[in-house]
Amino acid sequence: MNYRTIGVVEMNSIALGIQTADEMSKAATVDLVMARPTCPGRYLIMVAGDTGSVKSSVEVGRELGGDQVIDWFVIPSVHSMVLPALSGATIVPRINALGVIETYTVASCILAADAAAKAGQVDLIEIRFAAGLAGKSFVTMTGDVGSVKASVAAGIEGVGESGPVYSHVVIPSPSDDLKAQLV
Template identity: 40%
Template structure:
């Protein structure tokens, strides 16, 4: 596997994830900046990213101890009120989600047994779905793409044996569906080698 070039501006640079991550996604950039300031005053957290994303939304991602992150997510959601689009709090984020946020996904030369894709309407839903998928079956995440260049949507791609990819995609898609944020899920057994090179 080779390191993928950074095609996801903004949501990242050097992430040093703690035991928990939190994310707030707002439909207002101005309110988003205000909320980012408030969550930093609320508890001892580290702000990893705070940025405008398409289409005119604002996303903030932070890490810290579980209770600090939970407190900051709660405070941010209260202040955001009707401007809140989505949110997440993951106590123990999967290592491959961390790598995806670090832009350390990979490309594969050759063939894949199966390819899975889960597409969501929000950033938070995609990260939560990816975490759930990776904790469900033995699969590898190829990429986690967040908002920019996607009209506000996000998606992730997985590979592994067909049965594992099916289980992982089903788990991730089900979580996104429960949140009302699933756009589409796809499972492709033995994708064409030319497609694989462009993933």
């Protein structure tokens, strides 16, 4: 599906997360894109639809989740590469320079990925989140060195108040061995 607006609520409680996902999907006309546990014992809820409906749904999630909400966002006009990168379904013809942004939450990583994709001529390779990462997430991207540098910088800025970026790198010419591990 071609989603224009997505919203996420990331929570510390799995049980409350399941209840919150149910209430968010009932609160407005949205598609429940993702509702699942992640590491370390968190729960991630993603909805999509028109901007007003997504905002309403996320607000319900934030209210119901209360102090168990660790991060959230609404992105109107999400970049078309974000959802395929979340599912690992991107096709990248070749890897030139490599950019990586690592964050403390899934929500902040998706914000970084969206901002990075919108800022430069890069291809998102993958947004990997939480599972086996102690709750951290990272996004990988490729393009020419200048575009990757600009996109990484924009991605870091795009996280905003959502949470600090843990780490980031730009590798101008990754080895063939590393490239083979990324695709």
